[in-house]
Amino acid sequence: MNLINIIEEIEKVDSDVYERFSPRRKAMKSFFNMGSKIALAAIPLSLGSMFKKAYGQTPTGILDVLNFALTLEHLEYNFYLKGCAKVGIPAGCDSESIKTIRMDEAKHVKFLETVIKSLGGTPVKEAKYDFTAKGTFPDVFTNYATFLAVAQAFEDTGVRAYKGQAGNLISSNEVLTAALQIHSVEARHASHIRWMRQQMGVDVKPWITGKESGIGAAVQASYDGEELDTQAGILITNINGKDIPYEAATECFDEPLTKEQVVAIVTPFFA
Amino acid sequence: MNNLTKQEVQELPEESKGFLASRVQRRSFLKYAGMSAVGIALVAAGCKKDKQIEGVYLGSGDIGILNYAYALEQLEAAFYIQVVTSFYSGASDDEKIFLTDIRDHEIAHREFFKNALGGSAIPSLEVDFSTIDFTSRASVLGTAMAFEDLGVTAYDGAGYLFKSADYLLLAGKIVSVEARHAALIRELLSTNTFLGAEVDSNSVNISRSPAEVLSAAGKYIKTKINAGDLPTA
Numbered sequence: 001m002n003l004i005n006i007i008e009e010i011e012k013v014d015s016d017v018y019e020r021f022s023p024r025r026k027a028m029k030s031f032f033n034m035g036s037k038i039a040l041a042a043i044p045l046s047l048g049s050m051f052k053k054a055y056g057q058t059p060t061g062i063l064d065v066l067n068f069a070l071t072l073e074h075l076e077y078n079f080y081l082k083g084c085a086k087v088g089i090p091a092g093c094d095s096e097s098i099k100t101i102r103m104d105e106a107k108h109v110k111f112l113e114t115v116i117k118s119l120g121g122t123p124v125k126e127a128k129y130d131f132t133a134k135g136t137f138p139d140v141f142t143n144y145a146t147f148l149a150v151a152q153a154f155e156d157t158g159v160r161a162y163k164g165q166a167g168n169l170i171s172s173n174e175v176l177t178a179a180l181q182i183h184s185v186e187a188r189h190a191s192h193i194r195w196m197r198q199q200m201g202v203d204v205k206p207w208i209t210g211k212e213s214g215i216g217a218a219v220q221a222s223y224d225g226e227e228l229d230t231q232a233g234i235l236i237t238n239i240n241g242k243d244i245p246y247e248a249a250t251e252c253f254d255e256p257l258t259k260e261q262v263v264a265i266v267t268p269f270f271a
Numbered sequence: 272m273n274n275l276t277k278q279e280v281q282e283l284p285e286e287s288k289g290f291l292a293s294r295v296q297r298r299s300f301l302k303y304a305g306m307s308a309v310g311i312a313l314v315a316a317g318c319k320k321d322k323q324i325e326g327v328y329l330g331s332g333d334i335g336i337l338n339y340a341y342a343l344e345q346l347e348a349a350f351y352i353q354v355v356t357s358f359y360s361g362a363s364d365d366e367k368i369f370l371t372d373i374r375d376h377e378i379a380h381r382e383f384f385k386n387a388l389g390g391s392a393i394p395s396l397e398v399d400f401s402t403i404d405f406t407s408r409a410s411v412l413g414t415a416m417a418f419e420d421l422g423v424t425a426y427d428g429a430g431y432l433f434k435s436a437d438y439l440l441l442a443g444k445i446v447s448v449e450a451r452h453a454a455l456i457r458e459l460l461s462t463n464t465f466l467g468a469e470v471d472s473n474s475v476n477i478s479r480s481p482a483e484v485l486s487a488a489g490k491y492i493k494t495k496i497n498a499g500d501l502p503t504a
Contacts, residue, residue: 096463104466107474163443167436173504176439177478180427180446184476185466187450192465194451195458198365205372206455207448232387232441239382244375252376253444 062172063121065165068259069179070112072161074126075266076154077105082131083151086141094196101151101189108182115178128271136218136268148197153219155190156208157257157265159183160222164256187254207251221265225255326495327393335501336432338393339481340442341384343425346491347418348377349398354415359408366459373415373452380445387441397493412460419453420469421479421487422446428478432502450476 080102089095113123131140131150139146162183169176191206197214198204204214211227213219229237229249236249257265329338351374358367385392404410426446433439454465470476479487481501489496 093462104474111473159447166439166443170436170439173431176431178475180430181475181478184423184427184446184450185470185474187447188454188465191451191454195455206451231383234383234386236379239379242378242382244379248372248375249379252379252448254447
């Protein structure tokens, strides 16, 4: 059970951890008694309330990451919400797919809000958005192709954003795992949006080739750095004499973005 | 004491299971009572001592997790190499391009882990694809879907086991590509299934423990794998 190690980790920096939990043994007991079959999604919540009871707070770094993630999920959800209402999304597969993604983002918002509250934090609220990005995408809600292009940039950026925060969550097994699990869903979205665009004749694949977006300079910051073909000092192109083209070498690893880079990318979308 | 795999726990006598199930409370109790938990650790270690001799040994700590990933990438690469060597009948041009790309990605992942692990790398595993009909689109794409979905849940379920943030990031760089593969393969099989049953009620991807993943992958791997010392927390 990961929990034991969390407490042991805490013990390294706070030798009184067991004492702290001690007066709340009832809370601890009810936590343990939930058993191993508990849904993973519920673990951060239980863990959160336990931390809160013991310390009265959660490490602020973790809450910062979660609120950063929530800020992006709010942005994505509102984008799909308005898009579904305004853009003429072709009926059938396209319409169903976008609805599925919109629902996912709504659930991510709810999930993150619940986790943040359970950790004793205050979830950030929705903002006011400008999905034309100050006029960069004037037809975002009138031209389906533009809508999908912006969707792709959001999803690919989201994947990079979560990836960039993983290291900041390494102290909390449960929150890290939850973040990785959302990260995978964002990657599935990105793949699917790219495939939808490819079906419309755009030159993109489900994976990111070099630093190409198939969109244009307006979103380049979301793709810069993806052209990397060296990982941990190991050149991937033609690695070990295998016939791995440069393109595949860049596709097979997705790259992270820092929080600052992501903020700079999404700022134009906030009114 | 946290090194026991699920399989090993299952092999323990009944009374030990109960003991393990309640070890959390006991642990706390021991702490309060000022006693040492070393005795428990020795008992647990004794249970798995003989297991390390059998099969390819993945190792412990971060190396163990990297070897675990290397094993899965070996499996995926071997599969796609065979797929691309002779495509199933009726493969579209798009499908051929996508599957060739995926083959290259998986070979790159495999070779990357091999080089990164260096002397700690496990040897090449022997695969068993006798249950796959490589001439059938449904069989090939169905297996591809299973492998990709499994890979995503494996990385998501093992990320927290890394001690090194650098290794965690490398795994993160790979898992999103596996998720991209999974979504595409699913879409080729059936529209609007890019998530399928792979997400839970919160729309987060499910995850699997190394024991669960290796159990599922075992059908396709002839070589016996010893994951007994992988970290569990």
